[in-house]
Amino acid sequence: MTINFILNGEDVVVRTDAGVRLIHILRESFGLSGAKSGCLNGQCGACSIIFNGSVTPSCLIPAFRVRGSEIITIEGFSQTDEYNDILTGFKDVHLGNCGYCEAGKILCTETLLERFPNPTREEIIMSFAGVNCRCTNIDRLVEAVNHIIGIRQRRLYGRSA
Numbered sequence: 005m006t007i008n009f010i011l012n013g014e015d016v017v018v019r020t021d022a023g024v025r026l027i028h029i030l031r032e033s034f035g036l037s038g039a040k041s042g043c044l045n046g047q048c049g050a051c052s053i054i055f056n057g058s059v060t061p062s063c064l065i066p067a068f069r070v071r072g073s074e075i076i077t078i079e080g081f082s083q084t085d086e087y088n089d090i091l092t093g094f095k096d097v098h099l100g101n102c103g104y105c106e107a108g109k110i111l112c113t114e115t116l117l118e119r120f121p122n123p124t125r126e127e128i129i130m131s132f133a134g135v136n137c138r139c140t141n142i143d144r145l146v147e148a149v150n151h152i153i154g155i156r157q158r159r160l161y162g163r164s165a
């Protein structure tokens with residue numbers, strides 16, 4: 005089947021079988037390797053992408069569901085100021101990072117802060133529910149998100165919240 009969708013802001017077309025997983029389309033047809041192939045059953049978050057505005061495991065999305073969708077991968081998001089805020093925040097708090105689920109953690113942080121610019125601890129915990137990171141724990145992620153909020157406030161308004 006032929007599938008049209010928007011990938012990192014560009015209209016794209018791919019020919020594939022209906023059941024092929026999106027992660028394999030991204031990696032093999034578009035050379036986008038930021039979404040990692042891990043558990044392939046929706047548990048680890050290593051293959052995360054933003055699918056129609058929500059962080060979603062690309063291993064669970066079959067090709068037929070991709071038609072007409074809007075997808076942002078970590079490669080596309082890395083071109084933004086928001087990405088730099090998050091990466092700087094992760095580095096500043098020395099968040100453990102082997103890279104395996106980095107895309108998931110970064111994209112979860114962004115969609116969280118889009119919805120809740122000043123999230124509660126519970127909202128932060130909920131936002132990372134789909135990422136099973138062995139390199140850090142939820143307390144460190146909460147610390148990182150709160151630090152990133154300050155970085156973003158200073159970039160946008162020249163001050164912290």
Ligand code: FES
Binds near residue numbers: 049062064
């Ligand atoms: S590879 Fe998709 S969630 Fe683990």
Ligand code: FES
Binds near residue numbers: 100105136140
């Ligand atoms: S960054 Fe290492 S498992 Fe998440």
